[in-house]
Each structure stands twice: as C-alpha cells, then as structure tokens.
Amino acid sequence: MFMSSNQIDLNLLRVFLEVYRLNSITLAAEALDSTQPAVSGILKRLSKQLGQTLFIREGRGIAPTNVAVQLANDIGPLYVGVDNALDNLKSFDIQHPRTFNVFVTEPMMLLLQPLVDTDSTMGACRINFQLAPNAQTQLLEKLSRQQSDLAIDFGSVNHPSYQTKHFHRDQLIITCSEKHNIIQGEISLSQFYEAEHVRLKMRRTGVDGITAVSKIPLKERQIMADCDSIISGLALASNSNILCVAPRSMSLVYAPLFKLQALTLPFATHPLEHYMIWHKRTEKSKAHQWLRNKLFALITQKAI
Known part of the structure; x- marks a missing residue:
C-alpha cells in the first residue's frame, strides 16, 4: 500500500515522472536542470516514503518496476492537467519578445x-x-x-x-537541366531509367525519396551521387545531365533560379x-x- 498523499513530498513525484518519461536519470537531470546525484537521491527518498522499489538496474540503464508503471499511469495525467491549467492562466502577448x-x-x-x-x-x-x-x-x-x-x-x-x-x-517531380542533351519538355519511363540520377534520402528513414513514394516497384537506376540536401541535388542537376527529384513546391521557386526543367514523373506516386x-x-x-x-x-x- 502507498502512503497517504499528505505524507509524501509531491515535488518528488514530478522528478519521478521525468525519470519515468525519459527512462534515464541522466536525461531527467538535464531536463530538470539538476544533477544526476540529486535526481538519484530524490528517487531513493520517494522509494523510501512509498516503501516500494520504483526502478531497477537493467544493463547500463534503468527499468521501471510494475509499481512505477502503475504510479506513473495514475498520476501522470493529473500533472499534465495541472501544468496545462497553470500555463493557460498566463497571458500571451505577441508584443513581448x-x-x-x-x-x-x-x-x-x-x-x-x-x-x-x-x-x-x-x-x-x-x-x-x-x-x-x-x-x-x-x-x-x-x-x-x-x-x-x-x-x-x-x-x-x-x-x-x-x-x-x-x-x-506536396508531390515529387523530376528536374533536369534546361540544356539536357536528351530530355526536353517531358520524360518517358525508358529515359528515366537510362539517365543518371542524384539519390536523395529521406532524413527520417534513410530511404531513397522516390522509392518511398513510388506506387510501382522501381528498377535499379544509375546513381551518380547521394545527397541529403535537395538544394545540393538541384545544383548538381543544373550543371550536368543528372536528374534530381524535388517537391513541386520547391521546384516552382528553384527551377528558374537553377535553370532547370520541372517535369512530371513517368509513373504514379503517392503524395508527400x-x-x-x-x-x-x-x-x-x-x-x-x-x-x-x-x-x-x-x-x-x-x-x-
């Protein structure tokens, strides 16, 4: 059984919730602008007051006990509600920096x-x-x-x-130089596969952007460069015969600046x-x- 709330320092519960949320004493200390020993000490005090073990060592980190999971599920929403209520009372003025x-x-x-x-x-x-x-x-x-x-x-x-x-x-399109020696005005599927490409990777997944949105399985292409930046890919395409995919919204702005053609892909794609x-x-x-x-x-x- 837990002790009565009037016997527990409620400030300890806020630290407990931060450790539980981040699953790390070190990260919780940083988030609370405190130190690791201070946070560890608070957890020990709370465990002693509750008469329950809250975290156990697991490898190089920690893991919550069933008691900790139950406690966090019970009090977590209440603390979020309190924070929201207090924040909602504060006025916001766009004239304050x-x-x-x-x-x-x-x-x-x-x-x-x-x-x-x-x-x-x-x-x-x-x-x-x-x-x-x-x-x-x-x-x-x-x-x-x-x-x-x-x-x-x-x-x-x-x-x-x-x-x-x-x-x-948004929608992905294909771009190439206005002076491309083969592709002018439109691109066929065979031209798409015969051309050289910049491969752009989605930052979150690391997957090639065009592969991620294509509605059909794509064959192997001739990859001449790998880029994380779309702007870098467009710059490469502007001075060569390399093709680069880009969101339509970006191509409307940067295709004229880089002197690129902005063409519809020769196969169906999902939207971005x-x-x-x-x-x-x-x-x-x-x-x-x-x-x-x-x-x-x-x-x-x-x-x-």
Missing part, C-alpha cells in the same frame, strides 16, 4: 522561412526553424524535453503523449505528406496555440 523553435524538413524550411520573414503580424515573436533530427525517436525526445516547441515532419506519429495534424501535401507534431502538454498553452495557428495560416495563405 519570444523565440519559438520548430523542427522542420528541408522543403518546409525553404517554404515557411520566407513567409515568416514577410509576415507583418509577428509582433516581437520570432520563429527559428531547425532541420529535424534524422530519427523519429530523437525528434520526440527533444519535443518531450522542450528543446523544440513543435515539429513539421514527413508522416504522422502514433504516440499517446503527442498530437499530430496534417499540415501540407507533412504533419505538425507537438507534445500534448502544450495543447492548451496560449503561446503554443498562437504558434500552431500562425503556421497553419501561413501555409494556407501559400496554397491560395
């Missing part, structure tokens, strides 16, 4: 940054776009540790602690879907509501 950090893909950064720069209704607020981590686990961890306010990334997330909403739909992802603890925050609404308004304006 504040910088929001947003993880994005390269296409979203190139699409959204000019819209933010020219928006006259930002007040004293700034939005700082950063390329999203390669792995989804890293992205979610940074959102959980509040190192970023939200993310706009390929695909959705199925996790009870996060909210997702569809943000933007971007989703906005945020931690549920920020759901009712007035500042975060403003940020989400602002980004949706900007992308909607771009689509008109």
Whole structure:
C-alpha cells in the first residue's frame, strides 16, 4: 500500500515522472536542470516514503518496476492537467519578445522561412526553424524535453503523449537541366531509367525519396551521387545531365533560379505528406496555440 498523499513530498513525484518519461536519470537531470546525484537521491527518498522499489538496474540503464508503471499511469495525467491549467492562466502577448523553435524538413524550411520573414503580424515573436533530427525517436525526445516547441515532419506519429495534424501535401517531380542533351519538355519511363540520377534520402528513414513514394516497384537506376540536401541535388542537376527529384513546391521557386526543367514523373506516386507534431502538454498553452495557428495560416495563405 502507498502512503497517504499528505505524507509524501509531491515535488518528488514530478522528478519521478521525468525519470519515468525519459527512462534515464541522466536525461531527467538535464531536463530538470539538476544533477544526476540529486535526481538519484530524490528517487531513493520517494522509494523510501512509498516503501516500494520504483526502478531497477537493467544493463547500463534503468527499468521501471510494475509499481512505477502503475504510479506513473495514475498520476501522470493529473500533472499534465495541472501544468496545462497553470500555463493557460498566463497571458500571451505577441508584443513581448519570444523565440519559438520548430523542427522542420528541408522543403518546409525553404517554404515557411520566407513567409515568416514577410509576415507583418509577428509582433516581437520570432520563429527559428531547425532541420529535424534524422530519427523519429530523437525528434520526440527533444519535443518531450522542450528543446523544440513543435515539429513539421514527413508522416504522422502514433504516440499517446503527442498530437499530430496534417499540415501540407506536396508531390515529387523530376528536374533536369534546361540544356539536357536528351530530355526536353517531358520524360518517358525508358529515359528515366537510362539517365543518371542524384539519390536523395529521406532524413527520417534513410530511404531513397522516390522509392518511398513510388506506387510501382522501381528498377535499379544509375546513381551518380547521394545527397541529403535537395538544394545540393538541384545544383548538381543544373550543371550536368543528372536528374534530381524535388517537391513541386520547391521546384516552382528553384527551377528558374537553377535553370532547370520541372517535369512530371513517368509513373504514379503517392503524395508527400507533412504533419505538425507537438507534445500534448502544450495543447492548451496560449503561446503554443498562437504558434500552431500562425503556421497553419501561413501555409494556407501559400496554397491560395
């Protein structure tokens, strides 16, 4: 049996929840701006007060006991509710300086940054776009540790602690130099396979972008270069006979600058879907509501 709540220091529970959420004393100490010995000491005090073991050693890390899982499931939602209620009481004024950090893909950064720069209704607020981590686990961890306010990334997330909403739909096209010695105006399937290609990898999965969205199995292509950056791929295509895929939204801007042809792919593809992802603890925050609404308004304006 647990001790009565009036015998337990409730501040210890907040530290416990952070360790449970991150499954790491070290990461919890960083998130709480504390030290590893201090967090370990708090867990020992809480375990002693409860008369229960909360974490056990597992390899080089820790693992929660069944008691810890039960406790976290019982009190976790309550603490989130308290944080939301307190945050909701705080006013948000765009005339007070504040910088929001947003993880994005390269296409979203190139699409959204000019819209933010020219928006006259930002007040004293700034939005700082950063390329999203390669792995989804890293992205979610940074959102959980509040190192970023939200993310706009390929695909959705199925996790009870996060909210997702569809943000933007795009289509991949193929680009090549206006001076390409064979391809002019359109491209056939045989020309696609005979040409040399830049291979662009999806940052999250490491899968070739065009392979990820193609509705048909693709044959082996002649890969002349591997790129993580679409802009680098477009630059290579502009000065050679290499082909490079790109989102349609990017090609509309950069094809004229790089003197590229923007052509429809000779086979069917799935659309590129971007989703906005945020931690549920920020759901009712007035500042975060403003940020989400602002980004949706900007992308909607771009689509008109």
